[in-house]
Amino acid sequence: MASKAFAVVAGVGPGTGAAVARRFARAYPVALLARSPENYESLVEEINKSGGKAIGISTDVSSPESVKSAFDKIQKEFNSTECAAAVFNASGRFVRKPLLEMSVEDFSAGWEVSCKGAFIFSQAVLPLLLKAVDGSKYPPTIIFTGATASIKANALMSSFASAKFAMRALSTSMAKEFAPQGIHVAHAVIDGVIDIPRTKEWLKDAPPEAKIGADDIAESYWNLHTQSKRCFTNEIDIRPMLEKW
């Protein structure tokens, strides 16, 4: 591990977040943020045992205090103020309901994490990404995990889609503001079912290529990170071979 700069992944569960953490741990010490420690504990152990370096911090990304405290701890534990790569993979409580049956709290649930949380996380990590601009092999990178609902607002999906549309706008605005300062900002539209324990029963009679591989997403995120200053991609879509779209 030659690098002094670290990576951080917000929203680590058994799917994309974990895969991304594993992938980036091959190059950087990595901090895993999730609300519940059970979401990162075994992964932290796995990475540390296999020669990488990882810490996990229980964090509520919708709380500025919680996020600030997490980043204080990261910098102390890794003895570094430089962040090479940040991935925002958190999503709020998913609400799929007729509009007239939703409470204001239901409707806001998506935005609280996906957009306000993304903003709070970005404010905390951008100064550390900026510190890594000069010394980094690859342009410091922040990637946001979006969904089909980032670009398509279906019926009953007003909470999730409005939150994801909002996060996408945040990502684009940030890309335009921070690219000239050397930061690579990217957004991924994950357009299909990711193959994780929770989706085991979905599409179960279909072949493996009906679902998206979390490891494959991680590899694509890594490829975004390693793009040079002369080649920034700000948005990719990802879907399985057998997706209907």
Add this chain to the structure above:
Amino acid sequence: MASKAFAVVAGVGPGTGAAVARRFARAYPVALLARSPENYESLVEEINKSGGKAIGISTDVSSPESVKSAFDKIQKEFNSTECAAAVFNASGRFVRKPLLEMSVEDFSAGWEVSCKGAFIFSQAVLPLLLKAVDGSKYPPTIIFTGATASIKANALMSSFASAKFAMRALSTSMAKEFAPQGIHVAHAVIDGVIDIPRTKEWLKDAPPEAKIGADDIAESYWNLHTQSKRCFTNEIDIRPMLEKW
């Protein structure tokens, strides 16, 4: 005034809101909602004097209680539970700032009104629009006023753009859910400077067609409202002849 059903405009100021209120007042009793009474008082008087019927209600669209109270009052004053047309024209505090200089409150300001407010307003008015489906000459209509930032997220605009993207998603999701129930949901991307007192000094040496006319927006909203069930437009853009886009 033959109609029993009323129209309601949220976000009445000296520009689009007022023009829309005047236009719809030619067909319906119209309720004007704004935070500050000075935004609607003279307009209410003007409409009532010129043969229309209008009431104004001080309302905070980001508060469910305030909106509920406004709609209770509207139904009582107009002695009707049917809404023929609703226009959501409110916008939150506009914040244009480098991302690292924004407070969480700054960032949330746009969303609180433009998206959460739009949701709260929609929840209150949709049941009254549904009641008007059978008796109305035109399909009951709800129109949201968007902006360039609804589809384009520029640097320093993360608060406004994320809020406006979110509102657009809400509008589309609502269109898909409520069109089959007879409601016409539309979103307008106002892509240019509207000619109102506040923008008097902008583009002041340019000819009149460098700005958008508020009365002209109102006419376009009316044309959306009068579309039949066999011809729903869900989104229009509006710009002046001399706009560069």
Add this chain to the structure above:
Amino acid sequence: MASKAFAVVAGVGPGTGAAVARRFARAYPVALLARSPENYESLVEEINKSGGKAIGISTDVSSPESVKSAFDKIQKEFNSTECAAAVFNASGRFVRKPLLEMSVEDFSAGWEVSCKGAFIFSQAVLPLLLKAVDGSKYPPTIIFTGATASIKANALMSSFASAKFAMRALSTSMAKEFAPQGIHVAHAVIDGVIDIPRTKEWLKDAPPEAKIGADDIAESYWNLHTQSKRCFTNEIDIRPMLEKW
């Protein structure tokens, strides 16, 4: 008929084109262009009998000579060099085929009419629209009829979709070039089945609002035409109340 300027509709069949011709004939002498005279003959008679003024000209819009000859005839017949409104409603031969089963001619069929034809028609009519700028009540207008395939390219639809995407780009580029000269350019995404003789058997058990009304499209086109210089809409979508999208 007070107006000296005329309207012209290219692509007149029993659906949108005929309805648009009828609507604009209430304000202008109208020239109907179609390849086959049987597509406009009875309509020309109908308009002339009901107090309007119409001529029909057999035209191949993909041929510059044919289009030039048509416009020479229009100007002579109506004794006017001013065009108030032009609607391009022609579509090429519709090919829905697996890509490997298409001939180059199949693939090009859409583009030849929808895009090259739209270009040829535009070149012929723009000088006449420009002549109408000063004297017209409404900004001279050119409207292009698009389809779902203008913004969504599905499998087997490469011919039609590539042609319609191309026509949409032409429309936008033209809007940006000619709006400052006073011309209103608009594009309509017709997103659903239009209720015409040919689609009689489609959705036949569904209620009327499962299809788009051709007269309703015409009314929306008229509303586009009557927008002022301070309020140009460049794109509208149109679908029936019961469309799934």
Add this chain to the structure above:
Amino acid sequence: MASKAFAVVAGVGPGTGAAVARRFARAYPVALLARSPENYESLVEEINKSGGKAIGISTDVSSPESVKSAFDKIQKEFNSTECAAAVFNASGRFVRKPLLEMSVEDFSAGWEVSCKGAFIFSQAVLPLLLKAVDGSKYPPTIIFTGATASIKANALMSSFASAKFAMRALSTSMAKEFAPQGIHVAHAVIDGVIDIPRTKEWLKDAPPEAKIGADDIAESYWNLHTQSKRCFTNEIDIRPMLEKW
């Protein structure tokens, strides 16, 4: 060179095409197609000298016969009927003119190559990509090089933009038809100035990261190619760090 399958690049000049050819030559025998042999001769020599394998074929992609002949030759020279990767990088004559000053031939110039050519190339290469599905390490891939004009149609750009919009529609339609058969179809929106001899004088006082690196594009294309069946990206944008967009 373990692979039996080959790669093919249409539209090889001194920029993207050459860089892509070099990159893919590290894994596959590569066929370079360009109208003029001087566009590929030195590159073919360079690749062959440095341990790769390359052939160049003078080809007019807008001619089905020319393309057929090229593919016959490729299969014979490489003794293989399997194509692992195909890149369509050709562009027609670039015309930037006021619409009324363009000839039909000017207007069609973009489409002839960018869209009709892309179709002809795709028809020739798809059967060879399909043959490579079972034996390939990576899903057989076809990538189309687009531009800003693929998604944005500016004034004076009607020829180029309509052609590029059309090609993008072709790419998407093809993706939906051929992904289920194992082919990865992708489209790249190159949104900025590529650093090639022809653009040497442009942005000449700006730092290197104001232009896109052709080698960097090639690396991103390679990364698209190596995505698994469980992670297809169908569109990426590419711009330099200092692009204003």
